[in-house]
Amino acid sequence: MKGVASRWLVPTLIATLTLLSAASLLAGSVWLAPGTVVSALADPAPSLARLLILEVRLPRLVLALLVGGILGLSGAVLQGLLRNPLAEPGLLGASSGASLGAVIALYYGFSASLALAVPLFGLVGALAAVGVAMALSRNGGTLSLVLAGVAVSTLAGAGISLALNLAPNPYAAYEIMTWLMGSLADRSWDHVVLAAPFVIVGAGLLLLTGRALDALALGERQAESLGIDVNRTRLLALAGTALGVGAATAVTGAIGFVGLIAPHLVRPLLGHRPGAALVPSALAGAAIVLVADLATRLLPGQTELRLGVLVSAVGAPFFLWLVLHVRRTGA
Amino acid sequence: MSRLALDDVTVRRGRRVVLDRVSVGFAPGRLTVVIGPNGAGKSTLLNVAAGLLPAAAGTVSLDDRPLTRVPRAELAKRRAYLPQSPRVDWAISVERVVALGLTAHLPAFGGLPATWQPRIDAALARFDLGVLRDRPATELSGGELARVMLARATVGTPDILIVDEPTAGLDPRHALDAARHLRALADEGCTVVVALHDLDLVARIADDVVAVHDGRVSASGAADTVLTEAVLGDLYGVAVRVRRDDEGVAIRFIG
Numbered sequence: 127m128k129g130v131a132s133r134w135l136v137p138t139l140i141a142t143l144t145l146l147s148a149a150s151l152l153a154g155s156v157w158l159a160p161g162t163v164v165s166a167l168a169d170p171a172p173s174l175a176r177l178l179i180l181e182v183r184l185p186r187l188v189l190a191l192l193v194g195g196i197l198g199l200s201g202a203v204l205q206g207l208l209r210n211p212l213a214e215p216g217l218l219g220a221s222s223g224a225s226l227g228a229v230i231a232l233y234y235g236f237s238a239s240l241a242l243a244v245p246l247f248g249l250v251g252a253l254a255a256v257g258v259a260m261a262l263s264r265n266g267g268t269l270s271l272v273l274a275g276v277a278v279s280t281l282a283g284a285g286i287s288l289a290l291n292l293a294p295n296p297y298a299a300y301e302i303m304t305w306l307m308g309s310l311a312d313r314s315w316d317h318v319v320l321a322a323p324f325v326i327v328g329a330g331l332l333l334l335t336g337r338a339l340d341a342l343a344l345g346e347r348q349a350e351s352l353g354i355d356v357n358r359t360r361l362l363a364l365a366g367t368a369l370g371v372g373a374a375t376a377v378t379g380a381i382g383f384v385g386l387i388a389p390h391l392v393r394p395l396l397g398h399r400p401g402a403a404l405v406p407s408a409l410a411g412a413a414i415v416l417v418a419d420l421a422t423r424l425l426p427g428q429t430e431l432r433l434g435v436l437v438s439a440v441g442a443p444f445f446l447w448l449v450l451h452v453r454r455t456g457a
Numbered sequence: 458m459s460r461l462a463l464d465d466v467t468v469r470r471g472r473r474v475v476l477d478r479v480s481v482g483f484a485p486g487r488l489t490v491v492i493g494p495n496g497a498g499k500s501t502l503l504n505v506a507a508g509l510l511p512a513a514a515g516t517v518s519l520d521d522r523p524l525t526r527v528p529r530a531e532l533a534k535r536r537a538y539l540p541q542s543p544r545v546d547w548a549i550s551v552e553r554v555v556a557l558g559l560t561a562h563l564p565a566f567g568g569l570p571a572t573w574q575p576r577i578d579a580a581l582a583r584f585d586l587g588v589l590r591d592r593p594a595t596e597l598s599g600g601e602l603a604r605v606m607l608a609r610a611t612v613g614t615p616d617i618l619i620v621d622e623p624t625a626g627l628d629p630r631h632a633l634d635a636a637r638h639l640r641a642l643a644d645e646g647c648t649v650v651v652a653l654h655d656l657d658l659v660a661r662i663a664d665d666v667v668a669v670h671d672g673r674v675s676a677s678g679a680a681d682t683v684l685t686e687a688v689l690g691d692l693y694g695v696a697v698r699v700r701r702d703d704e705g706v707a708i709r710f711i712g
Contacts, residue, residue: 209546341560343547344609347540350509353533353561398548398593 132396139392139409143191146416150187151179154423185315190419191412192318192325193310193378194388196332196370198411199404201385203332206339206400207363208268211448214386215371218271218364219255219278221382224375225306226282227251232302233289244305245320245376252372255282260364268346271360308379308434310419321373328370329408331362336401343400381434383441384411390448459520459535459616459648460485461506466515468501475501477672478515483650483665485616488643490659490680491652493669494693499652500541500621502669506650507538507619519617533561537615541622541652543606548593551605555580558612580612583638585631599626607635617648624655636662660684660706668692684708 152158158166158175166175200215207213215221231237231247240246255278262274286306293299338359341349346356375381388411389403396402414437422431461483468476476498483489483506491499504510505517508524517524524532537558545554556569556577563569581587584604589597594605603626610618620639624632632655640662643649653659659666659680666683668676676688684706689697695712 337560337563341557343545343549344554344557345540345544345546347504347509348538348543351507351533351536351538352557353530355529393547397550397553399553400547 132402135392135395135406136409139406139413143409143413143416146413146420147187147191150190150416150420151183153420154183181314185318186310186313186419187416188318189310189313189321189377190415192322193374193381194384194412194415195408196325196329196374196411197381197384197415198388199329199332199408200367200371201387201411202389202400202403202407203335203339203363204367204385205389206342206403207335207360208272209342209345211390212386214382215367216279216380216382216385218275218367219259219282220252220368220371221375221380222279222282222286223255224248224252224372225380226255226285228305228376228379229286229289229302232305233293233298235298242316242320245317245373248376249320249324249373251282252375253368255279256364256368256372268360271364304432305379306434307432308381308437309422309430309432310378310415311422311430311433313377317377321377324369324373328366328368328373331366332370333404335359335362335366336404338401339404340399340401379434381415381437383437383445384414386448387441387444388414461617461648461650462518462521463502463506463512464516464518466505466512466517468498468505468510469513470501475672476505476512479669479672479674480515481667481674481677483617483648485648486643486646487664488640488649488651488662489665489667490663491650491667491669492654492656492659492683492692493675497669498672499669501672502667503538503619503621503650503652507536508532509538530561534613535615536617536619537610537613539606539610539618539620539623542599542625543602545594545602548595550591551586551589551594551597552577552581552591554594554605555586555608555612558609562613576612576614580608583611584608585634600628600631603627604631604635607638611638611642615647617650618642619650621652622654623651624653624658632658656684656689656708657706660708 151163152160156178162175163179166173166179197215204213204215204217205211227250228244228248231243236243236247259271259274259278263271290299290302293302338349338354341352341354350356389407391410392406393403396406418433418437422433422436425431463479463481466476466479467474479502491502493499501510505512508517519527559569559573562573581590584607586604586608589601594602597605603623607623610620624635627635636658639649639651643664663680665678666680667674668683668688670692675692676683684699686697686699689708695710698709698711700707
């Protein structure tokens with residue numbers, strides 16, 4: 127049974143993602159028929175449909191895939207590395223560092239003079255935060271890494287609150303708040319070009335940890351005895367998360383829970399092997415973000431619901447269920 | 458066939474000296490048991506011998522080559538190590554846990570080649586785990602997990618096997634079984650180093666015994682030269698009677 131499930135999991139997820147991607151190109155405030163999309167893409171003459179697909183929906187789709195994928199992947203790696211089902215990408219400070227960087231750009235108004243100031247600052251913030259966490263936990267092992275990550279996250283959170291507190295005008299505070307809620311709306315190819323290289327390199331680093339994560343299920347000592355370099359694994363996970371999740375948060379704002387949930391959705395189907403969960407978690411993460419993004423576009427209402435808000439609203443109850451489930455099964 | 462030797466090894470944890478200038482050798486084909494009271498430094502000795510803990514001074518050598526010069530992958534293939542009360546953190550099946558013992562033998566890319574499956578099956582059979590094959594490792598009893606871990610440690614047929622308290626939590630039958638398997642491995646030429654508290658079991662399987670006390674080797678040598686009333690009495694600080702008869706050696710503490 128399990129063998130069958132794990133063999134079909136990745137193809138099923140890819141098929142689901144393909145369908146969701148198609149839906150994401152068609153759906154929105156303006157609905158497009160599949161035929162219109164095909165003819166608009168085939169015909170090089172500029173048209174409204176072509177513009178809408180190429181400049182609005184396609185970059186948004188690509189970003190959703192990149193962001194969801196890296197969040198799911200990073201969550202799976204960190205849960206495996208820390209041997210803790212409640213670990214998530216934000217744990218090491220990458221997301222809050224990126225948020226703080228972006229908030230600084232918004233606060234000082236750099237975003238007015240340079241369109242990409244927010245994601246650029248976000249990226250720098252993420253790298254700085256994880257760098258500090260890494261420096262603080264040098265030679266200290268996994269626990270001190272987690273503690274350093276929590277400390278850096280808290281510090282970044284304090285910085286964000288400070289910026290909101292001291293915001294020069296209500297509009298600035300509003301701008302910061304909405305950015306923090308996370309969204310894929312109004313993102314262009316510039317955002318994709320900025321984030322994609324970091325996300326891809328980050329994903330590459332994270333994918334190198336698979337075998338080590340399997341061995342780490344036996345604890346760090348046994349993993350070392352099996353020839354795994356635990357320090358190298360930790361470094362790969364950290365650098366991959368900083369680059370990938372940092373860049374993702376920098377362009378979309380904070381999107382929580384995806385990294386926490388995605389590994390849990392696929393793990394039971396894979397015999398709970400942490401290394402085997404990496405690619406499926408990335409696909410599941412991408413699917414979650416795509417569905418959530420579609421929902422924000424399709425749900426009725428005057429103001430578009432923010433992606434981060436929607437994911438959290440659905441994610442938090444799941445988290446609660448997870449806590450209860452873990453307590454019940456002791457897994 | 459590998460000889461493992463510690464030469465003047467000192468290990469510090471913070472300022473505390475955990476092992477103090479320890480020199481001891483483990484010969485191929487021999488089963489050496491490390492005994493001593495709690496906190497004597499047995500586990501540290503095993504860790505440092507396995508190359509998992511750096512020595513502050515002195516050298517650990519494998520066939521006269523310093524362990525620090527042996528590449529990580531080669532060491533992992535030749536030496537298996539099992540810590541005290543091992544845990545599995547995910548609900549991985551027993552079969553997959555045993556397969557993890559072959560991590561160092563995996564090809565650079567891809568999963569475990571099918572040619573290794575018979576080895577895994579044999580390891581499962583050896584430790585009476587056939588029926589538990591698909592059970593998640595998190596749902597095992599302590600004794601069952603201990604057997605899974607022994608199967609995991611021996612599946613790669615290492616030259617050197619270092620095991621810390623493998624029989625803790627095992628019922629008498631499985632403890633004896635485990636001891637017999639370790640004995641058999643040594644008879645096949647493996648260098649086996651085991652930390653044990655059950656002295657009757659030690660007397661039954663050990664070729665050599667190393668007694669550790671306060672981070673120092675207080676006695677070492679052939680089992681019957683160390684398992685004596687004088688040495689054991691000093692080691693544990695309790696009066697001891699050692700009786701040898703046709704049924705073996707019985708060791709009784711009478712403090």
